Amino acid sequence: QVSSEPRRTTKETHPHLPPGLILDENGKVCKVCNTWQDFAKINKKQQTQSSDGTSSQGKTALKGMSMAGFANLLNNSQASSSNNPTLAPVEVDRSNCPPDTASLGRSTWTFLHTTASYYPSNPTEIHQSKITNLLESLSIFYPCSWCAKDFQKDIRQNPPEVKNREDFMRWLCERHNTVNKKLNKPLFECSIKNLDRRWKDGPED
Numbered sequence: 001q002v003s004s005e006p007r008r009t010t011k012e013t014h015p016h017l018p019p020g021l022i023l024d025e026n027g028k029v030c031k032v033c034n035t036w037q038d039f040a041k042i043n044k045k046q047q048t049q050s051s052d053g054t055s056s057q058g059k060t061a062l063k064g065m066s067m068a069g070f071a072n073l074l075n076n077s078q079a080s081s082s083n084n085p086t087l088a089p090v091e092v093d094r095s096n097c098p099p100d101t102a103s104l105g106r107s108t109w110t111f112l113h114t115t116a117s118y119y120p121s122n123p124t125e126i127h128q129s130k131i132t133n134l135l136e137s138l139s140i141f142y143p144c145s146w147c148a149k150d151f152q153k154d155i156r157q158n159p160p161e162v163k164n165r166e167d168f169m170r171w172l173c174e175r176h177n178t179v180n181k182k183l184n185k186p187l188f189e190c191s192i193k194n195l196d197r198r199w200k201d202g203p204e205d
């Protein structure tokens, strides 16, 4: 969750919690601003630290815990610093868990690129203003607040190009690549052919 925005993490404000977890505006561990991997690393650290007394059942519970459960445990540990949680082991089935940064991001990009793929070739003024509103609203309400702030900056510098389907698809591809670059992910080749193959038509048979 690399971001150019300053973020409050457990390191600065919660010395009793493992460092590096991003906090929400209420000072609680933010589920949608961290990834499952972040939680897994902390889970490992928690297990190492708990060699002084956590029961093996407790360790199993931590290992199998959902992210929501783990975040709750961390948040509750502010009130009680007990390191002997009596938690029943749970199955790791994350399909009904709150999203982390990665799954929220994938779902949002899927919605946006698919919407761009089906955007009209000759949009009306109303289409253009509605889609611009949607993108600006997204940049305000996107639940990962650090991501949202960077996205706001990016679309201020590069206002939505929504005069037709192809312009919109390319513009969106470039915005996604800006995030890819920030996260050191591979860049996508923003030709319409490539975008249509990925988001509308699928590969040729």
Ligand code: FAD
Pocket: 001, 002, 003, 101, 102, 103, 104, 105, 106, 107, 108, 109, 113, 142, 146, 147, 148, 150, 151, 172, 173, 174, 175, 176, 177, 179, 180, 183, 185, 187, 188, 198
């Ligand atoms: P994703 O990046 O989610 O991409 C999904 C699929 O889209 C890929 O598999 C690929 O097939 C295709 N794709 C990739 N690039 C492009 C492109 N340029 N054009 C078209 N298709 C493409 N995460 C953070 O950690 N920090 C942030 O600041 C942050 N900001 C975000 C801002 C927005 C507006 C959104 C929607 C998401 C943001 N994310 C951020 C989430 C991040 O972009 C990824 O969604 C997340 O890391 C999961 O990445 P992924 O590798 O699964 O693939």
